[in-house]
Amino acid sequence: MAFTRYYQALKITDNLYGFFWQGRGNNCNAYLFTDVLEGERPHAIVDPGHTINEFREPCFKQLAAAMQALDLEPKDIGLILNTHAHPDHCAAGEILTQNASKTKPPFIAFSAEEYEYMREVGEKFAGALGLSLEKLEPFFLLGEGDLKLGKVTLKVLLTPGHTPGSLCLYWPEEKILITGDTVFYGSVGRTDLPGGSLSQLQESIDRLAELDVECLLPGHFTEYGSIIQGRERVKRNFQAIRMFFV
Numbered sequence: 001m002a003f004t005r006y007y008q009a010l011k012i013t014d015n016l017y018g019f020f021w022q023g024r025g026n027n028c029n030a031y032l033f034t035d036v037l038e039g040e041r042p043h044a045i046v047d048p049g050h051t052i053n054e055f056r057e058p059c060f061k062q063l064a065a066a067m068q069a070l071d072l073e074p075k076d077i078g079l080i081l082n083t084h085a086h087p088d089h090c091a092a093g094e095i096l097t098q099n100a101s102k103t104k105p106p107f108i109a110f111s112a113e114e115y116e117y118m119r120e121v122g123e124k125f126a127g128a129l130g131l132s133l134e135k136l137e138p139f140f141l142l143g144e145g146d147l148k149l150g151k152v153t154l155k156v157l158l159t160p161g162h163t164p165g166s167l168c169l170y171w172p173e174e175k176i177l178i179t180g181d182t183v184f185y186g187s188v189g190r191t192d193l194p195g196g197s198l199s200q201l202q203e204s205i206d207r208l209a210e211l212d213v214e215c216l217l218p219g220h221f222t223e224y225g226s227i228i229q230g231r232e233r234v235k236r237n238f239q240a241i242r243m244f245f246v
């Protein structure tokens with residue numbers, strides 16, 4: 001475990017690190033799959049987070065520092081997987097692509113549904129949501145099914161509700177579930193923002209609750225914590241969520 005003022009970093013498996021946001025303002029947790037891609041940029045990041053948040057905290061700069069404290073370099077990120085298109089999850093993708101050499105920027109991925117949503121919302125609310133489509137142009141779109149990152153095979157699960165194209169990533173071999181803003185420790189993502197749907201969230205939660213999960217990695221902490229570890233705790237979390245939220 002490594003701490004900085006802004007991030008608590010944790011090695012979760014040999015190939016997966018969690019960077020848990022500790023700042024005052026809003027930002028998400030980031031997850032880094034290390035040495036999974038072939039070529040010069042072997043790391044894949046899930047939700048790189050904000051660039052700078054509402055308290056002017058330099059979120060991405062601090063994430064880079066937290067990574068470097070573990071000898072992990074942001075320039076070695078070859079793939080950016082976004083659970084959804086809210087700026088506190090995906091805005092730092094802009095910096096990652098700008099800092100990269102022009103010939104080899106990292107690939108940026110969203111679900112096809114989320115990309116549609118970004119295009120619609122982007123035209124209407126570009127300023128309000130801070131989305132810049134040109135800077136976050138996805139080089140490929142993710143659909144439901146297997147995503148092979150070297151020896152790590154993830155399942156992409158479309159879990160709309162918080163946004164129309166939110167996705168979760170399930171790693172069956174390690175029984176790890178990365179949930180973005182769909183499920184938190186003792187809570188769920190809000191559905192009152194543009195594109196949110198409580199009935200879709202209910203269906204998505206029902207689907208996720210069926211998975212065999214030993215470790216749930218959410219997009220934000222709550223008063224209860226970030227990581228939910230242990231099959232029983234994960235199950236109880238889904239039960240509590242169904243009782244109180246959806």
Ligand SMILES: [Zn+2]
Nearest residue numbers: 084086162181
């Ligand atoms: Zn969100």
